[in-house]
Amino acid sequence: xxxxxxxxxxxxxxxxxxxxxxxxxxxxxxxxxxxxxxxxxxxxxxxxxxxxxxxxxxxxxxxxxxxxxxxxxxxxxxxxxxxxxxxxxxxxxxxxxxxxxxxxxxxxxxxxxxxxxxxxxxxxxxxxxxxxxxxxxxxxxxxxxxxxxxxxxxxxxxxxxxxxxxxxxxxxxxxxxxxxxxxxxxxxxxxxxxxxxxxxxxxxxxxxxxxxxxxxxxxxxxxxxxxxxxxxxxxxxxxxxxxxxxxxxxxxxxxxxxxxxxxxxx
Amino acid sequence: xxxxxxxxxxxxxxxxxxxxxxxxxxxxxxxxxxxxxxxxxxxxxxxxxxxxxxxxxxxxxxxxxxxxxxxxxxxxxxxxxxxxxxxxxxxxxxxxxxxxxxxxxxxxxxxxxxxxxxxxxxxxxxxxxxxxxxxxxxxxxxxxxxxxxxxxxxxxxxxxxxxxxxxxxxxxxxxxxxxxxxxxxxxxxxxxxxxxxxxxxxxxxxxxxxxxxxxxxxxxxxxxxxxxxxxxxxxxxxxxxxxxxxxxxxxxxxxxxxxxxxxxxxxxxxxxxxxxxxxxxxxxxxxxxxxxxxxxxxxxxxxxxxxxxxxxxxxxxxxxxxxxxxxxxxxxxxxxxxxxxxxxxxxxxxxxxxxxxxxxxxxxxxxxxxxxxxxxxxxxxxxxxxxxxxxxxxxxxxxxxxxxxxxxxxxxxx
Numbered sequence: 238x239x240x241x242x243x244x245x246x247x248x249x250x251x252x253x254x255x256x257x258x259x260x261x262x263x264x265x266x267x268x269x270x271x272x273x274x275x276x277x278x279x280x281x282x283x284x285x286x287x288x289x290x291x292x293x294x295x296x297x298x299x300x301x302x303x304x305x306x307x308x309x310x311x312x313x314x315x316x317x318x319x320x321x322x323x324x325x326x327x328x329x330x331x332x333x334x335x336x337x338x339x340x341x342x343x344x345x346x347x348x349x350x351x352x353x354x355x356x357x358x359x360x361x362x363x364x365x366x367x368x369x370x371x372x373x374x375x376x377x378x379x380x381x382x383x384x385x386x387x388x389x390x391x392x393x394x395x396x397x398x399x400x401x402x403x404x405x406x407x408x409x410x411x412x413x414x415x416x417x418x419x420x421x422x423x424x425x426x427x428x429x430x431x432x433x434x435x436x437x438x439x440x441x442x443x444x445x446x447x448x449x450x451x452x453x454x455x456x457x458x459x460x461x462x463x464x465x466x467x468x469x470x471x472x473x474x475x476x477x478x479x480x481x482x483x484x485x486x487x488x489x490x491x492x493x494x495x496x497x498x499x500x501x502x503x
Numbered sequence: 504x505x506x507x508x509x510x511x512x513x514x515x516x517x518x519x520x521x522x523x524x525x526x527x528x529x530x531x532x533x534x535x536x537x538x539x540x541x542x543x544x545x546x547x548x549x550x551x552x553x554x555x556x557x558x559x560x561x562x563x564x565x566x567x568x569x570x571x572x573x574x575x576x577x578x579x580x581x582x583x584x585x586x587x588x589x590x591x592x593x594x595x596x597x598x599x600x601x602x603x604x605x606x607x608x609x610x611x612x613x614x615x616x617x618x619x620x621x622x623x624x625x626x627x628x629x630x631x632x633x634x635x636x637x638x639x640x641x642x643x644x645x646x647x648x649x650x651x652x653x654x655x656x657x658x659x660x661x662x663x664x665x666x667x668x669x670x671x672x673x674x675x676x677x678x679x680x681x682x683x684x685x686x687x688x689x690x691x692x693x694x695x696x697x698x699x700x701x702x703x704x705x706x707x708x709x710x711x712x713x714x715x716x717x718x719x720x721x722x723x724x725x726x727x728x729x730x731x732x733x734x735x736x737x738x739x740x741x742x743x744x745x746x747x748x749x750x751x752x753x754x755x756x757x758x759x760x761x762x763x764x765x766x767x768x769x770x771x772x773x774x775x776x777x778x779x780x781x782x783x784x785x786x787x788x789x790x791x792x793x794x795x796x797x798x799x800x801x802x803x804x805x806x807x808x809x810x811x812x813x814x815x816x817x818x819x820x821x822x823x824x825x826x827x828x829x830x831x832x833x834x835x836x837x838x839x840x841x842x843x844x845x846x847x848x849x850x851x852x853x854x855x856x857x858x859x860x861x862x863x864x865x866x867x868x869x870x871x872x873x874x875x876x877x878x879x880x881x882x883x884x885x886x887x888x889x890x891x892x893x894x895x896x897x898x899x900x901x902x903x904x905x906x907x908x909x910x911x912x913x914x915x916x917x
Contacts, residue, residue, distance in 0.1 A: 363548070375522070375577040379515035379551050388548045390520040393576070424521040431519060 239456045240288040241281065242310075242335075242500040246274045246302045247294040251491060255322045256400045258492035270487035274302070277461070277495060280481045285459040290502060292335045298328050303493045304500040305403060306356045307332040311385050312503070315341035318354040321372045344384060352377040355500055356401035358389070361408050364432055365389045368402025390432065392425040398447070403496045405441075407451045409460070413437045413476060415453065415469065417446035439476070445469050449485070449494035463494040507559070507566040507617070508660070510540075511578040514553040518544060523554055526573045535560040535569045555581070559662075586611040586658030588631050588651045595644050600654040601628045604640055605661055606870040611638050612658035623869040624843070629653040642843075644836055673873045673894045686900055686908070693853075693875055693896075694912035697738050700850050704740060712740040714849045716864040717902070718857025719747035720879075722761045726855075726903035727752060727804055728917060729910040734808035738913060739853075741845055742809055742816045743860055746783075746824040746831045749792065749816075752805040754782040783826035791829045792816075817841045821859065843867055851875070856902035858883050870894070877905045 250265045281287045294301055306325070308317040315336040320326045336343050346352055357373040358381065360366050365387050369375040371394045378389040392402065396419065399405035405420035414433045418426050418440060429438070441450045450466035460473050464482040473480050485494045517523040530537045538557040545552045556578065560566035570580060589598040606625040610617040613636055620629055620638045627640040631651045638653070646652065653659065673692070703711035721730055733739050751761045759766055763775025786795050795801045796810035809816050818831040819838035832838040846867050854861035854876045861876055865887045868874060873894040876884040884897025898905060907915075 370575055375515070375575070376579070379577075382515065382549065382551055386549055388516055388519075390516050391522055391577070392520070393525075422525075424525045428520045 238286065238288050240290055240502040241454075242290045242292060242304045242307065242502055243278065243498060244292045244294050244302045244304050246270050246488075248296050248299055249274075249294075249302045249488075249491075250299045252299050253324045255324060256492040257398050258489065260490070263490050265487055265490055273483070273485050273487050274498065277483050277485065277498060280461055280483055281454065281456075281499070284481055285454075285456045285461060287456050290339075292331070295328075295331055298325075298331070300325055300491065301328050301331065302488070303356075303491075303497040304332075305493075305497045306354045306401070307500050308336070308354045309358050309381070309385075310336075310341065310355075310500065310502050313341055314344060314384075316344040316346070316352075316354075316381070316384065319346055319348065319351050320353060321351040346377055346380055350374045350377040350380070352381070353401060356403050356497065359402055359406060359408055360387070360389075361412065363388065366402065366406065366408075366429075367391045368394045368406070370394050371397060371400040390428050392428065393422050394420060395422050395425075396420045400492065401497070403452055404449065404492070405446060405451050407453050407455065407496065409439075409455045409473075409476075409478070410457055411476065411478075413439055415439045415441060415451055415473070417441045417443070417451055419443065420446070439469070439472050441466075441469050449489055452494035452496040454495045454499055461495050463489070507561075507563040508662070509558055509566060509570060510581045510583070511556050511558055511570070511573065512553070512581050513556065513576075513578050515551050515577060516545070517554065517577075518552050522576055523552075526556065526576050526578050529572050529576075530556075530558055530569055533560075533569045533572060534565055583612055583660075584657050585613060585615065586631075586653050587655045588633075588653045590649045591646045591652050592648070594648045595646060596648075597628045597643055597646060598652050598654050602653045602655065602659060603627070604629060606866075606868065608662040608869070608871065610660045610662070611653055612660075613638070617660065624846075624867050626866060629659075642839070645840075673896060686898055686905075689896060689898060690905065690908045691912055693851075694909055696851055696873065697909075697913065701738055703850070705737070709848055710850045712849045713738060714741040714743065714846075714852045714864070715739050715855060716743035716852065716857060716860040717748055717855040718745070718860060719751045719762075720856035721748060721805075721902045721906065722751040722755055723764070724856070724901055724903035725766065726906035727755055727761075727766075729903070729906035729915060731803065731805050731808040732910050732915045732917075733906070733913070734805065734812055734814055736913065736915075737812065740814060741849065742805075742814055743842055743845075743864055744816070744818055745857070745860065746818060746820055746827040748857075749806055749818060749828050749831075750779045750783050750826070753786065753792070753795070753801050754779045756801050756804045756807070757782055757785070780825055783828055786828050787826060815845055817845055819860070819863070839863070839867075853877070854887065855905065862886060865895075877902060 249270050251259055251261050306318055308315050317333045351374045353372045357368040367378040367389045369391050375391045378391050382389040399420035405417040407415040445466040448465045449463045450469040453460050453462040458478050460478045461481045464484040470480045536559045541555040543553045560569055604627045609620040618636055618638050622640045624640050627642050629638050630641040631638045700711045700713055755761050755766055758778040760775045760778045763771050765772045789795045792806050793810050796807045801807050820827050820831045820833040852874045854864055861883055875896045876887040877898045879901055881899045888895050888897050
């Protein structure tokens with residue numbers, strides 16, 4: 238059973254602006270956000286069959302709800318993120334404490350290397366891809382590759398709306414890749430094409446990419462995807478995936494959706 | 504001027520991700536150039552690769568812009584330390600660990616700044632003046648006690664030659680010496696260069712002088728008229744030779760022989776072996792080669808052409824010399840100094856039929872100067888080519904044939 242780390246949105250709001258989606262004037266409706274989050278949990282637990290681990294939210298850390306950025310977990314080892322913006326750096330100690338309490342071997346990178354966890358590191362069993370330039374430092378990847386004994390192909394993120402790799406790139410369990418090519422430069426697109434044959438590449442149309450179609454959670458043949466992405470949903474269904482559309486627009490105000498709200502633990 | 508450069512280091516999965524390609528493209532697109540050093544490709548898929556890249560740009564400002572552009576892709580700047588230096592322990596003696604120069608453009612790092620070494624020449628030391636942030640080469644024998652001499656290898660940068668832009672025989676950057684190579688196209692290229700250099704020289708451009716360093720075989724073999732014509736026509740501005748070339752050239756003028764051989768008849772003439780001695784004696788009596796030409800005693804040939812065209816001559820003596828002729832410098836170190844003083848501004852060097860003068864001149868020339876070495880003995884051009892100069896062309900051929908063909912290419916009609 239897949240286990241996911243999540244954080245209830247008790248303190249979720251927009252206190253600062255660190256990506257183009259965030260507007261302090263665009264206030265979060267707390268009741269709606271809580272409702273959407275629970276609906277997502279409901280799908281994950283009951284439809285997808287995932288196990289849920291909760292970290293206790295902390296007042297004053299509104300983005301802690303986006304646990305994908307807590308770090309990267311492989312087996313019993315957890316590498317804790319180093320956030321680029323001070324607003325989120327304060328989350329690091331809480332995530333690190335949680336990993337320790339759960340008995341993970343905790344790893345950290347050099348303090349000067351920003352790296353925002355599973356938000357910028359995704360992949361298949363043999364090859365991983367790392368998003369850089371917006372939030373994570375490319376120099377983190379050689380170190381991560383060494384630690385986890387994986388090939389990590391760095392991909393430059395060139396559009397600030399797609400500031401984490403998981404906003405435009407979603408590997409699926411069957412080896413397909415759901416992605417939005419325009420978020421990468423020509424070198425990145427060529428590097429992806431070299432590893433993912435055209436037949437396995439599922440290109441997301443721009444309007445759905447902007448509705449976070451790539452910020453989906455894939456567990457086995459189940460894909461939980463933000464609502465409002467019919468073409469992507471249709472393509473996934475055609476490939477034999479069972480899709481679940483969940484309304485997450487309150488979280489999109491902060492630039493996150495289904496994937497950002499979860500961290501795969503194994 | 505070699506511009507600015509800095510070394511950057513890149514590691515990770517830089518090949519498949521095309522990060523290395525992106526960094527190199529960025530450097531080129533912004534107007535810089537690069538040298539890839541120490542590229543290590545990961546042996547397995549999991550293993551990382553690494554590359555050390557020397558980035559060059561015409562200005563330090565552009566270099567800074569390029570570095571700013573490649574750093575986000577992981578290119579980390581490798582800062583080098585300053586160079587080390589020590590005072591010379593005595594006059595004519597370098598510190599034990601002195602740095603020996605190459606003939607390539609060289610910079611040293613003084614107080615964090617890269618400083619161009621002036622007067623590049625191989626096998627010398629580098630003398631620094633930290634207060635003025637300047638550095639120049641200095642021969643071992645010329646160093647004074649206490650002068651600061653660069654030691655070790657840190658903070659020293661030698662710049663390989665950039666590929667020349669002209670697409671002639673020098674542009675191929677090859678140093679192949681072969682007697683089988685067709686000579687005509689090579690000589691045609693040399694002639695084209697000389698044509699251009701003569702124009703530049705007449706327009707007053709610096710670096711347009713043509714130097715010829717030659718041995719007496721030029722006269723023995725029958726290249727005298729061709730060389731005299733090249734000088735008269737303004738294709739040569741500087742002559743390095745020894746006592747022998749000058750003596751046999753004037754012997755030919757005065758007696759029609761070269762080392763006793765009748766140049767026209769091709770056989771030895773009675774008492775011909777004395778001719779060069781009598782020639783030398785006559786010039787010594789007159790006082791100078793210049794005076795011998797001006798007074799009409801010497802009327803034709805290489806020396807006469809040099810005097811008439813005011814071509815600077817440096818004559819270096821050897822231990823087998825007769826006389827020598829007035830003007831021959833018999834102190835070898837002094838002769839070397841005199842040659843060194845004239846090298847500045849040379850844009851092409853022709854080293855013809857003299858092992859001694861060819862190698863001596865080759866050692867004084869920076870690698871940036873196109874050099875042609877002509878000798879019937881392949882060992883001479885080969886030795887010159889082994890200096891690693893990209894712009895050295897070796898021709899295994901007779902001096903007279905070379906000069907005659909060259910002069911014909913340039914319009915000589917004897």
